[in-house]
């Protein structure tokens with residue numbers, strides 16, 4: 065119990081200390097910044113509360129795009145991994161191709177999607193889908209195939225079909241990896257959605273809003289959007305962790 | 320299920336042919352069957368892109384190199400910061416308590432979206448680039464390195480402890496070499512990201528680099544150049560990744576299980 | 586008789602379980618070990634053999650009770666670098682070749698290069714791995730890896746040798762050969778050896794005395810003197826005295 069308290073108190077105290085130092089201008093002093101370059105926390109908070117309605121609307125646009133793309137991408141990625149597992153010889157090559165997708169810079173991807181889709185939303189979903197697909201398929205493939213030694217042999221001795229092996233052995237085994245991928249993907253998805261809004265013709269979303277407020281020189285406004293995006297990310301990340309806890313519990317009890 | 324080496328090469332070649340074939344077929348369909356007026360922009364023939372790439376190889380690769388080398392600088396800085404953070408967190412429980420939540424939160428801050436703000440603050444293309452590439456690199460490096468340092472087995476530590484080794488010796492002889500595969504897992508994740516960051520900063524108003532080429536091509540509607548530049552940037556990302564893989568193979572010859580180790584956990 | 590080299594006095598050890606409950610591994614365990622003695626800790630799995638050994642080696646602190654080594658605490662003896670430990674598993678460093686694994690503790694103890702090379706050569710020969718010095722651990726079988734772990738501890742020529750089931754991963758032939766080799770080394774140097782095993786014939790063959798532990802919680806259920814003549818050779822195993830000791834020790838297990 066005491067451990068748990070410390071786990072909360074220390075980081076919380078640290079965070080408050082940093083915010084205070086930021087507020088009183090200490091951070092500006094050491095980094096040599098002007099207040100308009102790095103607005104103080106209260107200025108950001110005030111801007112945000114005055115602009116809350118629009119900020120939330122933009123947030124919904126970006127996050128919904130990110131989540132839809134993440135769902136598509138994760139699903140496709142998982143299916144690729146599953147297919148590659150059933151056909152190991154050809155699947156292995158397929159996995160290399162998919163991992164190459166992972167190395168395509170986000171910005172290039174975003175420009176391509178800009179050509180393919182006319183609306184900002186579909187373009188955003190396209191970018192996020194590709195980005196999330198790679199991480200999921202690589203992680204899921206690892207989980208589906210890094211089984212304990214002899215566990216497949218054991219299944220073969222009772223003449224289990226490949227399908228049974230898949231559902232009874234591989235699927236539970238890859239669950240932790242799937243969650244790892246989801247945790248990576250949530251951050252990447254939001255980032256990818258915002259980046260694609262930079263380059264899109266869209267006129268809404270957090271990415272566009274940041275670009276717009278910077279063009280107008282409204283730094284505090286820009287920062288307030290960053291805060292919103294980060295908060296959304298942290299909340300979604302927390303939800304995934306909660307689901308993971310329960311799912312892995314189920315996973316352990318199934319063994 | 321070990322796939323034979325020759326088999327693998329064969330499979331790889333077949334995959335390559337299939338992808339090239341598919342690309343050409345789709346491009347053909349777009350232009351001649353669907354009669355899409357934008358076809359040449361949406362998906363030009365791969366051979367056309369490659370031809371453009373070869374014609375402009377000097378310019379493209381030169382620009383690529385500029386972007387690449389700046390990404391590398393940020394990658395290096397971020398890697399070192401990540402390693403230092405991981406070591407400090409492995410030494411002090413309190414620092415780990417403070418650090419870990421913020422490390423995760425820091426990753427939720429869409430840093431690439433922060434690029435314009437950072438650029439606005441430092442006013443210098445190259446430092447902005449290095450800061451962002453470093454920021455993107457340090458997280459996967461720190462997390463993976465830390466999980467490596469924490470994965471050292473008790474008996475392995477006790478062996479050194481039993482002969483009264485110093486803390487420095489324990490790190491130098493055991494902790495660092497042990498966590499190398501984990502470090503490389505982190506570096507492999509970070510390498511393409513660092514390059515992405517560098518390209519993004521190119522686009523925000525640099526005067527050189529592959530991002531500038533992409534942007535100019537977009538504005539001037541020269542879609543072949545655009546695609547050739549995108550191809551270059553993809554190749555940069557992939558080669559960044561494989562450079563790290565190569566480094567791992569050379570530096571860690573004893574490591575036959577690298578793919579199994581490494582907790583790329585978040 | 587002068588005072589014992591190692592004294593284990595009313596030692597209790599309780600581990601903390603997942604939900605904070607106590608897991609009693611040692612319950613009021615006491616025994617003495619004389620200087621130069623070969624003593625075995627014998628008992629079924631989970632009876633606290635490894636725990637006792639780790640307490641002597643200062644790798645674990647007892648919950649209560651006192652352990653003295655030459656009148657000092659285990660910590661002071663460890664800092665004086667008097668211990669050599671063979672672990673239950675090989676505990677090799679993946680990134681070091683066999684030779685450099687054996688070399689590791691000697692590096693820490695600042696042996697000269699010449700000395701290190703000489704000792705490594707000697708030890709490799711002893712454990713029959715002359716041709717494997719440049720191999721990495723992943724290129725060796727489990728039994729070969731364990732022999733490297735043994736060579737690493739013996740190379741130090743420590744004054745107190747702690748061995749945790751060093752031969753249990755080996756086949757019967759290699760085990761008997763290494764049993765004999767170990768006795769040879771010991772008879773030449775007269776080190777104190779604390780040897781953990783769950784193999785009764787092995788304990789009888791090697792030891793001056795056998796401390797029999799029983800599990801849940803770990804207790805001393807008997808201490809048996811082995812008065813077989815030394816030097817012992819494998820033929821001892823066929824004598825009736827040898828057999829009698831085995832029967833006697835087997836009878837002393839409580840409720841197993």
Ligand SMILES: Nc1ncnc2c1ncn2[C@@H]1O[C@H](COP(=O)(O)OP(=O)(O)OP(=O)(O)O)[C@@H](O)[C@H]1O
Nearest residue numbers: 600601608610629630631632633634635636637783
């Ligand atoms: N780190 C630990 N945490 C909790 N309990 C432990 C721990 N290590 C050992 N125990 C418990 O202490 C008891 C004694 O363990 P120990 O490792 O000393 O047994 P052992 O005699 O060496 O057994 P084996 O022959 O299997 O190696 C066991 O019941 C075990 O469950």
Ligand SMILES: [Mg+2]
Nearest residue numbers: 634635636673
């Ligand atoms: Mg044990």
